[in-house]
Amino acid sequence: MEIRQLRYFIEIVKAGSYSTAAKNLFVTQPTLSWNMTNLQEEIGNKLFYQVGNHIKLTTVGADFYEESQKIVQAFDQLSHHSIEETFYEKKMLAIGSSEIISSLYLTSIQQFMQDHPNVTLFLEENDSLKTQYKVAHQELELGLVSYPIVESNLEIEENNHHTFQYHPCLIMSYTHPLGTANQLSFKQLKQETFISMSKDNVLYHLLEKKSNEYGFTPNISLVVNNYKTFIATVAATQAVGIVPLELKQDYQDFPLSWIPLNEKLAGFDIVIVHKKNEPLTPTAALLLEYLVNSHLEAFIN
Numbered sequence: 001m002e003i004r005q006l007r008y009f010i011e012i013v014k015a016g017s018y019s020t021a022a023k024n025l026f027v028t029q030p031t032l033s034w035n036m037t038n039l040q041e042e043i044g045n046k047l048f049y050q051v052g053n054h055i056k057l058t059t060v061g062a063d064f065y066e067e068s069q070k071i072v073q074a075f076d077q078l079s080h081h082s083i084e085e086t087f088y089e090k091k092m093l094a095i096g097s098s099e100i101i102s103s104l105y106l107t108s109i110q111q112f113m114q115d116h117p118n119v120t121l122f123l124e125e126n127d128s129l130k131t132q133y134k135v136a137h138q139e140l141e142l143g144l145v146s147y148p149i150v151e152s153n154l155e156i157e158e159n160n161h162h163t164f165q166y167h168p169c170l171i172m173s174y175t176h177p178l179g180t181a182n183q184l185s186f187k188q189l190k191q192e193t194f195i196s197m198s199k200d201n202v203l204y205h206l207l208e209k210k211s212n213e214y215g216f217t218p219n220i221s222l223v224v225n226n227y228k229t230f231i232a233t234v235a236a237t238q239a240v241g242i243v244p245l246e247l248k249q250d251y252q253d254f255p256l257s258w259i260p261l262n263e264k265l266a267g268f269d270i271v272i273v274h275k276k277n278e279p280l281t282p283t284a285a286l287l288l289e290y291l292v293n294s295h296l297e298a299f300i301n
Helices: 003-015 018-025 029-043 059-088 099-115 128-136 202-213 227-236 245-251 282-293
Strands: 048-051 054-057 091-097 119-125 142-146 154-157 164-166 168-173 193-197 219-224 241-244 256-260 268-275
Touching: 003 018, 003 029, 003 054, 003 059, 018 029, 054 059, 091 099, 091 128, 091 282, 099 119, 099 142, 099 164, 099 245, 099 282, 119 282, 128 142, 128 154, 128 268, 142 282, 168 227, 168 245, 193 202, 193 227, 193 241, 202 241, 219 227, 227 241, 227 245, 227 256, 241 245, 245 256, 268 282
Parallel strands: 091 119, 091 142, 193 219
Antiparallel strands: 048 054, 142 268, 154 268, 164 268, 168 241, 168 256
16 A cells, blocks of 8 residues: 555545546546555455446445545655755754864764754763763763763764774973873872863873872862863973873973873773663764764874
8 A cells, every 4th residue: 555545545535536536636547547446455345436427435435535634644744844854954963072082073073064064063072971971861962972981871882993092191391300201100199289170071080090099199289171271281380180192282382291101091982972762863863873984083193
């Protein structure tokens, strides 16, 4: 059974004859006759009969006529809505990320926007833990975040072609007494003053955890939530900070030493998250597929 056959059937009943219905539908009478024969065979009942030049409904046909009208009307409403949704309505999508992760995905996001000019993306930059919270509470639909994933009700999607990570690194002024070291351990930082990103950043918790493992509480003099302010402040003081090594090329002009940690620290995997067991909007699904299937290029060697 096809929607076209239902339209033919409804028009035949309204017109009262094959000839008039054929004119109204811009088809031939044999086309109508063939479709109605197939329709009645599929249903297994006679829907109408012809007396002279007039079409009359059977009892089954009368019921089928009422239901056919409802089906065609619902189909037309659905089609109209889909067309408006596809071609006319401006799509808007709110996603979350952090400064460093945005840099990684920026090229792909820009390409997505070029390919889909009817989409407006709102990119809200927060630290990873805050982005996770907002996605879990449906304030954002997608989040580009790093491990650890602390919200239990998130679905995690990884890029199909690469595993993307960022790696923690110590920074300090060239003039800092430890500024010429090739690498350092948290154990050597017990007496240092730290500048830290906020508690929404996983590096804050890394600093706290690793310091506690060596029996001290880090002396944090300033907490900020912006990497540019963070790095500029470290460069102007004798404080120590932990940042992603991948930011180095963006801040090469700052008088800083970038010193690897000799701890056995794995990089933080970067993934895409969305609310678990909640359907995505078509626009979010489109972007998710695009980012998961794209060949992203790391922005640092």
